[in-house]
Amino acid sequence: MPEPAYAARSRTGEGAAAAATDNAPTAVPPCMATMDVTPDDDRMTVTLWGELDLGSRRLLPDLHDILALSGSGIDLRLDTVGFCDCAGINVLLDLRTHALDQGKTVTVRSCGRAVDRLFDLTGTRELFTDVAGTAAHVADARTDGDADRDLRAEVTQLRRAMQTRPTIDLARGILMASFGLSAEAAWSVLVRTSQxxxxxxxHLARDLVGSVHGSTLPE
Structure with missing residues (x-):
């Protein structure tokens, strides 16, 4: 395995002050992921391997630095990520939000089964898809008929994501109001229950919202 160009910063001993500066939780476990970075024109390609869980928040300061060095954003390759949970997805969402604040993007160019399953469960895959770039790649690699079907499927996925997002946000708000949870904690509850x-x-969000109007929430 090649030596990673970046690794998680130490958060022990003298690094405790840096952790507080990064607004990281004081009880964040060790990071079980490493990464390699390759410049690609005005973007940075970041290859991650290992496990994306709560400890992977320790990667965020380095990822933010890499984002700042890029011209238009970061492309992620997650093929060798063997484990990913809702905390790992939250790390990717945090990076995406940071990128949008800078007028940049974060895309996932490839991923393994662990990340792929979480994207399907949470409906967040489209947030990391470069539609224009994907369309160009598909058009070059496939026949016109195949490209048309793929693009139609992609548009359908985007429309579904836009339609379901308000319900998911409402369900998260219900959890926050009912149990005094933070937005991130309510999101984690939804994702973990979904898994x-x-x-x-x-579907889970729809059932939760329906329970407010008297329907029974499935056990």
Whole structure:
């Protein structure tokens, strides 16, 4: 395995002050992921391997630095990520939000089964898709008929994400108001329940919102 160009910064001993500066939780576990960075024109390609969990928040300061060095953003390759949970997805969402604040983008160019499953459950895949770039790649690699079908499917996925997002946000608000949770904690509850019950996130959110109007929430 090649030596990573970047690794998680130390958060022990003298690094405690730096952790506080980064607004990281004081009890963040060790990071089980490493990364390699390759410049690609005005973007940075970041390859991650290992595990994306709560400890992977320790990667954020370095990822923010890499983002700042890029011209238009970061392309992620996650093929060798063997484990990913809702905390890992939150790290990617944090990076995406940071990029949007700078007028940049974060895209996922490839991912393994662990990340792919979380994207499906949470409906967040489209947030990391470069539609224009994907369309160009598909058009070059496939016949016109195949490209047309792929693009139609992609548009359908984007429309579905736009339609289900308000319900998911409302369900998260219900959890926050009912149990005094933060926005991130409410999101984690939804994602973890979705994983444990093998239920699509937007279906779970719909049932939760329906329970406010008297329907029974499935056990």
């Amino acid at each position: 444990n019950t093998n239920t699509k996130l937007h």
